[in-house]
Amino acid sequence: MATRKERHAACIKQILITIPAAAALFSASYFLTHAYTTGFLGMFFIVFINTSRLPALECRLLIAFLTSLTCSILSILLGMPITACNILNLLFTIGLTCAATHYAYGLFRKLKEQSLHSLQQLSATELVTSVNNRLLTERGLEKLQQLTLSCVFEVSGCHSVLYTPDSLGLSMKCKYPSGLILYPTELGAAETAWKLGAPVGYGTDHCPNTSFRHIPLLANGEVIAVVSILFDPKTRKNDKLIGILDQIMVRAAVAMERQKLADEQQKIYMEKEAERIRSDFLRAISHDFRTPLTGIIGACSALTCDETRLDEDEKKSMAEDIQEEASWLLRMVENLLSATRVGTEGPKLTKSLEPVEEIVSEALNRSFRRFPQVRIHTDLPQEFVMVSVDSTLIVQVLMNLIENAVKYSGGQKRIDISVRQEGGQVTFAVRDYGKGLLPEDLNHLFQPATRKRGDFGHGLGLGLSICKSIVSAHGGTIEGSNNDSGGATFSFTLPNEETHEY
Structure with a gap:
C-alpha cells in the first residue's frame, strides 16, 4: 500500500498534468467553435480521464476544483462577460465537475471489481478444468487417490487425508504430505461425514471444533471415500476456496468411480480369459496324456493276453514302447510341476x-x-x-x-x-x-x-x-x-x- 507521502506526490503529479491539458483543450475548443460549452466539455473529459483511477477522495476533488476554476478564469480572460448569471454558471460548473469526478470514480471502481470477479471466476474454472483433466488421464485407483490429495495441496496449500470404507468402517488410505499427524478424533469426524453423506467439520455445523473439513466423495448415491482437508483456524473462512475444493472432490469421485468400473471390467475379462486358457490347457493336456496312455494300455494288453502269440523281438519292442511313453509322461509331469512354481501367483x-x-x-x-x-x-x-x-x-x-x-x-x-x-x-x-x-x-x-x-x-x-x-x-x-x-x-x-x- 502507498504511503501518505507517495499519495501526495501522485496527486501533485496529476494536478500538473491535468490543469495544463484541460486549459489547452478548453482554449482550442473555444477558438475552433467560439463556444464556451465545448471548452467545458473538453475539460470534463480531461478531468474524468486523469482522476478516475485515483483512490483518494480529497485528491480527486482538489484536481476537479482547480481545473474547473482555471478554465472558468480562462473563459473570463477570453472575453466572457462578467454578469451574475455567468458567475452562477461558472460556480455551477465547478460544483458539477467535482460531483461528476466523484461519481466517475465510483463507476470505474464498480466496473473494475466486476471485471476482477469475472477474471477470478474464469481462473477458478480453468483451475478446476485442469485438475479434472489430470484426474481423468490418471490410471490406477491408488494413483488417483494420491493425485487427489496432491491437487488439494497445489490449490489450497492444505494438508489432507483420504479414507476409504471397509468392513470395519473407515480406514486411512493415504495422506499428503506424508508427515501429517492425525488424532483419533479426526477418524470419528470422518466417519460422521461418511454416514451423513455431507461435509462436516471446518465451515459446517457438524463437528465445528475440528480444523479439518471432512468431505465425502459420492458416486451413484454412495460414499466411496472421505477426504479430510486441514485448514488454518486462525485464518478467515474462504468460501471461494471451499467451493473450488468441493468441485474438485466431485470430479475426483467421478474419476475414482470410473476407475473402479474399469477395474471391475478388467477383472471380469481376466477371469474369462483365465477360464478360456484353463479350458484350452486342459484339452491339450487331456489329448497329450491320452495318446501315450492308449499306447501303454494297448501294449500291456498284448503282452498279458494269452491268446496273442508274440516272439521275443516283438515283446522287447512293446516293452521299449511302454518305457518311452512312460518316460514322456514323466517329463510331462515334471513340466507341470515346473509350471506350478512359476504360476499366476x-x-x-x-x-x-x-x-x-x-x-x-x-x-x-x-x-x-x-x-x-x-x-x-x-x-x-x-x-x-x-x-x-x-x-x-x-x-x-x-x-x-x-x-x-x-x-x-x-x-x-x-x-x-x-x-x-x-x-x-x-x-x-x-x-x-x-x-x-x-x-x-x-x-x-x-x-x-x-x-x-x-x-x-x-x-x-x-x-x-x-x-x-x-x-x-x-x-x-x-x-x-x-x-x-x-x-x-x-x-x-x-x-x-x-x-x-x-
Whole structure:
C-alpha cells in the first residue's frame, strides 16, 4: 500500500498534468467553435480521464476544483462577460465537475471489481478444468487417490487425508504430505461425514471444533471415500476456496468411480480369459496324456493276453514302447510341476549362484540317458561364469529345448549347445540341423498347446510355454529363429546377477 507521502506526490503529479491539458483543450475548443460549452466539455473529459483511477477522495476533488476554476478564469480572460448569471454558471460548473469526478470514480471502481470477479471466476474454472483433466488421464485407483490429495495441496496449500470404507468402517488410505499427524478424533469426524453423506467439520455445523473439513466423495448415491482437508483456524473462512475444493472432490469421485468400473471390467475379462486358457490347457493336456496312455494300455494288453502269440523281438519292442511313453509322461509331469512354481501367483524360485558348466552338464547327463543316439556338441566360455538361477528349473528349460530339437531335427543326430556371456547377461542356445520352423509358427512358438503343422505325436507347445514362464520369472527373455544354413535355434538370456536376495 502507498504511503501518505507517495499519495501526495501522485496527486501533485496529476494536478500538473491535468490543469495544463484541460486549459489547452478548453482554449482550442473555444477558438475552433467560439463556444464556451465545448471548452467545458473538453475539460470534463480531461478531468474524468486523469482522476478516475485515483483512490483518494480529497485528491480527486482538489484536481476537479482547480481545473474547473482555471478554465472558468480562462473563459473570463477570453472575453466572457462578467454578469451574475455567468458567475452562477461558472460556480455551477465547478460544483458539477467535482460531483461528476466523484461519481466517475465510483463507476470505474464498480466496473473494475466486476471485471476482477469475472477474471477470478474464469481462473477458478480453468483451475478446476485442469485438475479434472489430470484426474481423468490418471490410471490406477491408488494413483488417483494420491493425485487427489496432491491437487488439494497445489490449490489450497492444505494438508489432507483420504479414507476409504471397509468392513470395519473407515480406514486411512493415504495422506499428503506424508508427515501429517492425525488424532483419533479426526477418524470419528470422518466417519460422521461418511454416514451423513455431507461435509462436516471446518465451515459446517457438524463437528465445528475440528480444523479439518471432512468431505465425502459420492458416486451413484454412495460414499466411496472421505477426504479430510486441514485448514488454518486462525485464518478467515474462504468460501471461494471451499467451493473450488468441493468441485474438485466431485470430479475426483467421478474419476475414482470410473476407475473402479474399469477395474471391475478388467477383472471380469481376466477371469474369462483365465477360464478360456484353463479350458484350452486342459484339452491339450487331456489329448497329450491320452495318446501315450492308449499306447501303454494297448501294449500291456498284448503282452498279458494269452491268446496273442508274440516272439521275443516283438515283446522287447512293446516293452521299449511302454518305457518311452512312460518316460514322456514323466517329463510331462515334471513340466507341470515346473509350471506350478512359476504360476499366476508369482514365481516361487529358489535362486543360488551356479556355474554354467554344472547346469549344462546336468542337462547333458539327462539327455544322454534319454537320447543315447544323439551327438551333442557344447561351446562354453573359457572363463568361469556364475549365474544366479533356480538350477532345477533352468535345467528343465534346457531339457525341453533339447527334446524339441531331437524331435524336429529331421533325422539329424547332431545338436549344438552354446553359452555366451556379454555384459551383464548370459545367453544359452540350443541349435538343431533339421528343416527349421515354419514362418506361421514363429509368432506363437511359446503359446500353450501350440503344435507344429503335421505333428500328431506328443504336444510341443506346453514345454515351450513353460520354458518362457521359467525364463521370464528369472527376468530373462527367450526366442526361437531359423538358421541361414538350416535348422532352428532356441536361445534364452538371463541377467548375470552378482548379488541376490532370497
